Amino acid sequence: MENKELFSLNKKSFKNDFLPIYKQFGINPNKVFQTSFTLPFHLPFNGGTSVTMFVEDKIAFTATFNTLSSKNGYRAGVVSTEELVFENYKTIVELSLVFEQDAYDKKCMEDGEDLISNLFDICLERLNLFIRSYRIMTKDKLTHQVNLKMLEAIPLFRIVDTETWIEQMGACITHTNVQYEKKPLTNLDSDKVFHYANVIGNNLNPFILSQELILDAQRNYVEGFYKEAIINIQTSFEVFLRTLLTELYKAENKTSEEADEIYDAKGFIGVLKSQFHERLGGQWKIKDEDCKIGRWYSKCYKIRNSIIHGGLVPDYIQTEEAINATDEVVLEIFQLLKTKESTYPNISSFISVANM
Structure with a gap:
């Protein structure tokens, strides 16, 4: 049974849906860094909307937006036995940095053990440009720029070779801001x-x-x-x-x-x-x-x-x-x-x- 793809930029979609865009920037990618987050708010782009931005020579950034809806139940304290159910909407964003091989090798050499952290930073910096633009254009006061402390505590990422599609999966702890049970007061x-x-x-x-x-x-x-x-x-x-x-x-x-x-x-x-x-x-x-x-x-x-x-x-x-x-x-x-x-x-x- 074939594994379901976690990312929209994948082996099947890359050649026809993404590669032509990168070639417009003069980039023929060999390496892709990818991660995904659930934003703490909803950006109402059509599901699957992708946008690509040039970063620097031989490096580009792609963000893909999807909507996550869930049902949240609310009770009136302990006096109500039935939940009031509301739809809750947030945005899942997939972030991809694509590199030509020599640009990726140079990045690895410059950043060393800080490579993954710096790649996350580049992705969020570029994502925030789109969020800021959305805020200004729509005047949506419920959105804001994001950083790692606002997102999932342990995001997954992968680095993919676009020739072989062999992937290196990983996860990192970006913060410890999670809910925990507090010791009861005496x-x-x-x-x-x-x-x-x-x-x-x-x-x-x-x-x-x-x-x-x-x-x-x-x-x-x-x-x-x-x-x-x-x-x-x-x-x-x-x-x-x-x-x-x-x-x-x-x-x-x-x-x-x-x-x-x-x-x-x-x-x-x-x-x-x-x-x-x-x-x-x-x-x-x-x-x-x-x-x-x-x-x-x-x-x-x-x-x-x-x-x-x-x-x-x-x-x-x-x-x-x-x-x-x-x-x-x-x-x-x-x-x-x-x-x-x-x-x-x-x-x-x-x-x-x-x-x-």
């Missing part, structure tokens, strides 16, 4: 959670918002939304410092309006440079990357500005560095506050609870 921990909801509801801890923004940034990073992660982690730090200055002023019998005035007069960076060292000590030289505030300035603040003002699209390394640098400087500020606990007791209690 009754005591559950009671703490329920009690703290009253603290939040009554605005008894002014540092809650900055903590939520940190969690938002961490979730954005895990899900692959790097731009949003950096914006959120930087916003969390700005909110944290503004809240901190307000609470420091209150402890000194000053008003929150006075804190607002100093922010209006000096701006965020001016306040950072002038208001905290005299109260907490520590290093606050933003241009010195040997200290934590300097690393935050370089790895987070400047990157966020490049996103907002220059349209930078950050990668996962830049995002990880931004989050880590901010975590480190916040932890250092916590440690400085502990040394001033007798002067600012309320602030220390707020922060210790918010960071349990």
Whole structure:
């Protein structure tokens, strides 16, 4: 019994359906790298739609789109015994990179053990061009650019020789963002959670918002939304410092309006440079990357500005560095506050609870 083909670009279809297109680009492929993903949204191209793009000399990229429909059942909590069933639509996309032999050999030599990872990156970079074009042309707000963290955790791939159609199959772990069963909370921990909801509801801890923004940034990073992660982690730090200055002023019998005035007069960076060292000590030289505030300035603040003002699209390394640098400087500020606990007791209690 003949095995069913996993890919639409295959031994039977290659010669008549795909090879003539590649020859239009002056490419006579000998090697094909292929993978397939289910996108987290639906692109309504007709099933089997294929599009090919020139990559560089002797290399081309082909994407083939198909629709996956499934029935999702929903229950109204535990009060309904019957499911409400809705059709759910997503797009399966097949990604193929085709090479002439010498171009493939050169790629293998240049990339070494990073070859497969780099081939995935090229495929997603080209796929995102089509997604961006679709978004702009259709104004579909439910779609977005994708990266490996947003897709299947263990994608399959194959490398095929188009002369013999001998294939090398493989799989790789691209992320560990999968659902898992969490350890149940103890009754005591559950009671703490329920009690703290009253603290939040009554605005008894002014540092809650900055903590939520940190969690938002961490979730954005895990899900692959790097731009949003950096914006959120930087916003969390700005909110944290503004809240901190307000609470420091209150402890000194000053008003929150006075804190607002100093922010209006000096701006965020001016306040950072002038208001905290005299109260907490520590290093606050933003241009010195040997200290934590300097690393935050370089790895987070400047990157966020490049996103907002220059349209930078950050990668996962830049995002990880931004989050880590901010975590480190916040932890250092916590440690400085502990040394001033007798002067600012309320602030220390707020922060210790918010960071349990």
